[in-house]
Structures are given as C-alpha cells and as structure tokens.
Amino acid sequence: MVFAQFTQFFINGLMGGAIYALIAIGIVSIFKATKVVNFAHGYIIMFGAYFYYTFSVIIPGLDWMPGWLLSWEPRWLVEWSGNLPMFSPLSSLADWIKNIPRIILGISGALICNSILGLLIERFLMRPLMGQSSFSMIMVTVGLISVLSGLANLIWTADADFVPYISPNAPIRISFFGATIFIFSSDLINVLIALILFVLVVGSVKYFKSGIAIRATAEDQSTAYSMGISVPKVFAGAWWLASLTGAMAGVILATRNGISPTLGLFGFSVLAIVLMAGLDSYMGVLLASLSVGVLEAMAQWKLGGDWAEVTPYIAVLIVILIRPHGIMGQEEVERI
Numbered sequence: 624m625v626f627a628q629f630t631q632f633f634i635n636g637l638m639g640g641a642i643y644a645l646i647a648i649g650i651v652s653i654f655k656a657t658k659v660v661n662f663a664h665g666y667i668i669m670f671g672a673y674f675y676y677t678f679s680v681i682i683p684g685l686d687w688m689p690g691w692l693l694s695w696e697p698r699w700l701v702e703w704s705g706n707l708p709m710f711s712p713l714s715s716l717a718d719w720i721k722n723i724p725r726i727i728l729g730i731s732g733a734l735i736c737n738s739i740l741g742l743l744i745e746r747f748l749m750r751p752l753m754g755q756s757s758f759s760m761i762m763v764t765v766g767l768i769s770v771l772s773g774l775a776n777l778i779w780t781a782d783a784d785f786v787p788y789i790s791p792n793a794p795i796r797i798s799f800f801g802a803t804i805f806i807f808s809s810d811l812i813n814v815l816i817a818l819i820l821f822v823l824v825v826g827s828v829k830y831f832k833s834g835i836a837i838r839a840t841a842e843d844q845s846t847a848y849s850m851g852i853s854v855p856k857v858f859a860g861a862w863w864l865a866s867l868t869g870a871m872a873g874v875i876l877a878t879r880n881g882i883s884p885t886l887g888l889f890g891f892s893v894l895a896i897v898l899m900a901g902l903d904s905y906m907g908v909l910l911a912s913l914s915v916g917v918l919e920a921m922a923q924w925k926l927g928g929d930w931a932e933v934t935p936y937i938a939v940l941i942v943i944l945i946r947p948h949g950i951m952g953q954e955e956v957e958r959i
Contacts, residue, residue, distance in 0.1 A: 627802035632920040634804060638814045640916025642879075645817035646872045646893045647900070647908045648824050649865030654902045655828070656837045656861035657749070659760040663767035665890015667744075667866055670771060671737040671873025673779050676786050676882045679722075679729025695724050712793035715808070722787040730789065733870045741866025745859050753844075753855070768887070775884055783883040789813070789874060813875045820868055825905045833860060841903075892935045899939040901952020911950055914938070 646668060653661045661667075683693040704717035744767065752760050790812035797804045828834030840847045840857045847854055876886055896915050900907035915935050923931035942950060 627804070628924060630799055630802050631804050632924040633917060634806065636917035636920030637913055638810050638916070639919065640913035641814040641817045641821075642872065642875055643893055643896055643912035643916055644821050644909050645868060645875070646889060647897050647912055648821055648905065649869045649872075650890075650894060650897045651902065651905055651908055652824065652828070652837075652868075653861050653865050654897075655841050656857050657760065658757050658841060659749070659764065660894070660902065661764045661865065662761065662894065663764045663771060663890070664865065664869060665893065666768055666771035666775075666887040667737065667741065668869040668873040668876065668890065669775060669884065669887040670740055671733050671866075671870030672786075672877035672882055672886050673775060673873075674733040674736040674870065675729045675874045675877055676779070676784060677729075678732030679725045679786055680784070682732075683725040683728065692724050692728065694721050696721055712791070712808075715793035716791045719788065719791040726787055726789055729786070730871075730874060733874055734867060737866045737870035737873070738863055741862040741869075742859060745862035749858060749862070750855055753858070772884060772887060775887075779882075781884050783881050785881050786874075786877045788878050789816075809878065813879070816871065817875065820871060821905075821909065824864065824868065828905070833857075837861060892932075895935040895939040899935075899942045899949055901949030904949065904951040907949055907951030911942075 646664070649667070650661055650664050653659060653664075682688060700717065700720060704714065707714045707717060748763050748767070749760055752763065788809045790809045792807055792809040795806045795808055795811075797806065828837060836847070836852045836857050837860070839850065839852055840854050844854050847857070873886065876889065880886065892915075893912075896911045897908060899915070900909075900911035915938055918938060919931045919934045922934045946952075
C-alpha cells in the first residue's frame with residue numbers, strides 16, 4: 624500500500640515537474656538574451672490561459688457562431704458514441720472529438736494573442752530601456768504584475784471556470800510491481816507536449832543562428848552590434864518565444880486547474896526553480912523542475928498541501944546557500 628502511494632505521488636511529481644520546465648523555459652530565454660529576470664512571466668502565462676478560455680469557450684458559445692464550433696456532432700459520431708458505455712476510454716475519446724473545433728480555435732487564438740502581447744511588452748516597455756541598467760527593466764516586469772492582474776480582472780472577472788481538455792481524459796490503470804497506479808491520459812499528453820517544446824527550444828538555441836545570436840547578445844550587446852546582430856530583434860525574439868511557450872503552458876494549466884487569476888502565482892514558484900537551477904541553464908532548469916515536482920508531491924503526501932506550496936522556496940534557499948549560482952548556473956567573472 625505504501626509503495627503504491629509512493630509510486631503514485633512520485634509519478635505525479637514528475638509530470639508536474641515537466642510542466643514547471645515548460646514554464647521556466649520562458650524565464651530562462653528572456654534572461655539569456657537580455658539579462659533581465661521577468662517577474663511577470665506567470666501573469667503572461669495567465670493571459671495565455673484566458674486567451675484559450677476566450678477562444679474555446681466564450682466565442683464558440685456566442686449566438687451568432689455556428690453550432691458545430693461549440694459541439695461538433697456529425698451523424699457517424701452520434702451513432703458511434705450512443706452505443707458506448709459511460710465513463711469508458713472510448714466515451715472519453717468521443718467527448719473529446721466533439722470539442723476538436725473549439726480546441727483548435729482556442730489553442731490557435733492563445734498562441735497568436737499571447738505572442739502579440741509579448742511583442743507589445745517588448746516594443747513599448749522593454750526596448751525604450753535598452754542600454755539602461757538591468758534593474759530598471761526588472762522593475763518594469765514587477766510593475767507588469769499589477770497591470771496584467773488588473774486587466775485580467777477587468778476583462779474576464781475573477782470568477783473561476785473550466786475549459787475543454789486538449790486531449791482525451793480517460794483514466795489509465797497501470798500495474799507496477801504489484802502497485803496499481805492511476806494516470807489520466809490528458810496528463811500524459813500534457814507532459815509529452817511540454818517535453819517536446821522544451822527540447823525544440825533548447826535545440827534551436829543551441830544549433831540555430833537565432834540561438835547563437837541570443838547567446839552573443841547576452842554576452843556583450845556592443846560586440847553583438849558590431850558583428851551585425853540586430854539586438855532589438857534578438858530581444859523581440861526572446862519575448863516572442865517566452866510568450867509562445869507561456870501560452871502553451873497556460874493552456875495546459877487551464878485544463879489541469881481551471882481558469883482563475885491565481886494562475887499567475889505559478890510564476891513565483893517557477894522563478895524559485897529557475898534561481899535554484901541557475902538563471903542561464905536550460906538543463907539545470909529541467910533537472911530542478913523535475914526535482915521540485917517530486918519534492919512537492921512527497922511533501923503533499925506526507926505533510927499536506929500547505930507544505931507542498933512552500934517546498935520550491937525551501938529547496939531554492941538550501942541550494943543557493945550551497946551553490947550561489949544555482950545547480951548548473953555559470954559564475955560570472957569580471958576582469959579589470
């Protein structure tokens with residue numbers, strides 16, 4: 624019994640850690656390009672979740688929208704689903720198929736709108752501060768927290784709501800060394816999406832010209848300019864990438880936890896994870912995210928939900944005391 628519970632919470636922790644890694648990659652991307660810690664990244668993710676809610680729930684439900692957008696039910700699907708047992712995996716698949724049009728619309732709308740939001744923030748708030756100290760840019764991101772939180776309450780209100788799953792949500796039972804583990808298929812797909820996006824971003828930064836430009840700009844903006852690199856474009860690209868991955872993270876969080884303004888608070892937990900990993904290390908972020916995810920799950924299992932909420936902060940304090948630059952962060956040496 625104890626082994627089954629341990630395995631269940633351990634797997635849940637790994638899946639939660641994969642989502643943390645997807646969120647954290649936006650913070651690391653902006654820092655690598657601009658040397659700015661984006662404190663408002665959690666609220667950019669929250670906007671991505673609300674954009675998904677808008678395009679998958681609100682817009683399809685309008686009177687003048689076609690009915691198939693809200694619930695796609697062709698004759699073959701009605702006949703097939705009518706003979707399925709309730710709560711079976713195939714029944715979950717049929718319910719998901721009905722929502723495919725609004726899921727596609729929701730994800731597309733979230734990606735496009737969140738990308739535009741990130742580019743607007745970079746163009747009108749960050750770019751005018753180029754050449755100034757990083758502290759001034761960081762304070763702008765701190766101010767953005769209140770602005771984005773207030774805008775979300777004005778546009779969508781503070782009421783909680785739910786959105787359609789982006790994949791079938793059938794329960795899966797797995798026997799593991801005599802222990803029975805329950806996993807939902809939607810959680811597995813969410814983790815797979817998060818890991819694929821993580822690998823794509825890391826690969827693009829490491830092997831493509833845009834990634835080389837990001838690393839060069841982070842090292843020395845003046846030298847990057849002299850080598851023909853457009854630093855403003857690099858800044859815009861980093862914010863676009865962070866907003867794009869943030870939109871997908873917001874969609875995943877919305878399907879897991881529902882829609883509410885508290886989604887923005889995830890950014891603070893992930894910021895602690897990024898500090899623990901090292902602000903400029905993608906692999907450190909992956910390692911730290913999975914570790915914190917498992918620690919949170921174990922804390923929830925043995926100590927309760929309150930302890931799980933403070934676990935990332937306790938972990939980052941311990942790591943920073945031992946390694947001030949994080950698990951895999953690089954120490955900067957200034958030569959005179």
